[in-house]
Amino acid sequence: MHVATCSGARPIRHIRARVRPFSSSGHISFVKDVASAQPPEHLHHLLKMLQSRGETIISPGARQGLIPLAIPLSENLSGAVTALLRWPTAPPGMEMPVVEVRKHGVWLLAKNVDQYIHRLLVEEDAKNSKENGSLLFDASSEAGNKLYRRGDFAESQIANIDVYLLKKVGLFPDVLERKVMRHFENRDHVSALITGEFYIKKDHFPGFARPYVFNAKILLKVGRVLEAKDAARVALKSPWWTLGCPYQEVAGIAKWEDEQIEYIKEKVTEEGRQEDLKKGKEPAQVALDEAAFLLDLASIEGTWDDSLERVADCYKEAGLNEIARFVSYRD
Template identity: 70%
Template sequence: MKIGGGVVNGASRVTGGLSTLLYRHGRGISSLSAFSSSSSSPEHISFIKNVAATQPPQHLSHLLRLLKARGQSIVSPGAKQGLIPLAIPLAKSSSGALTALLRWPTALPGMEMPVVEIRKHGVWLLAKNVDQFIHRILVEEDANNCLDGIDKIFRAVGEAGEKLYKKGDFIKWKNSDIDVYLLRQVGLFPDVIERKMMHHFAKGDHVAALVTGEFYTKKEHFPGFARPFVFNAELLLKVGRNLEAKDAARGALKLPWWTLGCSYREVAQIAQWENEPIDYIKQKVSEKGKQEDLNRGKGPDQIALDEAAFLLDLASVECTWDESVEQIAECYKEAGLHDVAAFVLYRD
């Protein structure tokens, strides 16, 4: 599973005085070799192959056409200024929301790039992969039954869309609750689960809300993303379970801070931490901290990967992505991930 600057393979960051700040990062696999570009390839596909140095999602072109059909403006994949450097921009809505792919620096075989929305302090997970996101959009458009635009939407994805969803299937389904349909027939989505939790809470069924929250935080559902722990902590506060809320918030801060779905300080307040995690990370990326890790037997490649992840965390606090990008790229070079370093540095 991918977490922080890399992929977790059972290892964690070494703890210092803050023993509860157990961090992520197992040793990642090498990035994929760049593919030769083709004049017939759309810009984003060529970018992912040649700059991001990984395999583009099979139906990425269909997703781009779908987003355009919904009125969004396609954005250059290299327009990364001011964004978390792991993002590949796709399209921007009229409200300014930016949809992107997330390029994890290291990935387990078969792991797909998630679709995210770029936010001030990082990213919000929209879907685990492109196909799931397309499927969801088609279901929602069908459910809304916007006659003026629905045929245009379905035409945009063509046969690829028909393989994922047949128009009218939701209407034929026995349950008219679209959130239930999405969760059972399409996949797990953070915003949908959060709505279910708040629906239970609004009805006064706190037990159901808390059970759903526990389900939300299962590590296999959204590996690498801290948002489930944050929302669960907020819900626990609402029902007066403050100690459990504190623990949930601290659990969130053991994951990448740019996946919190909000600012670091909001979560740190629930966790009842001030600058302790920030001070801990700063110590870990110091020369003294890195030497201590070497003395404990951690390999130089792993130390470099951990440092990159720590730097991403620190950058998320004040949104200093552009100021940190060169140092982050240097860490990936030290870890032997030269393709990833070049991708992180790339700007139009």
């Protein structure tokens, strides 16, 4: 069944007590040895860039209170945490996305580290801030030189930075959502709906429910209530911690009360597990489903640590011992 809060939502909380002096080697070895993943080539440069922006580098094992699939990188002054997301069963070749960690889950910032570095450089360049911009460009070093040439945005003569990002850098949820809202401001509902449909193409943001949530909201905005309900229900088939807003907000559009929560609570009981096994479902799949259900339930209140041990056990039962170790790891 399973393989982030609204953009104005407050960040989760401060975790400065867990800060360690900057060194990318800790994060690189953590990704490789604990998360059992290939470290992004330019992770070191991204960490230096985040630090140059005034963010505090966080130990990758400082994960108390965070969704257990996140590898924290940095925290900004408002308390927002930037992290890598380690999908438990990612398709081959899928890179780790860069996300902002929030109380109810994650918000996708970029599909991979290179894309995020590229975006940060474009945004800094567009500000025309020579002093601060130089710090960021210096921190990006050879990764920056490879991904973006300073001045390209101005030379492109593309007036709107969001248009530049979509054309030259990649697709980003917040950029696409702003594009839709601009169409509404211009009273161009047709273009708004077309962009909303583009947003939900399955190969654009695989695994993330947020595009369907946003599409449901714009359908509601134009009075297409039944289609909005269907879109919300599609969203709720993806991990609830990728909705980009609290579960209840989407359940309301889907016209679901608490029955889906009760259904999932039943699925994670011993009786629910035995019922699935009797139906012929493979034990490993039952365990994976239970882990996904537990993360969904935790996302409703943001109480990730409460179910941590059982989630790790589920991954062990599914034969994913490395993921189990990663999920339960804490400094």
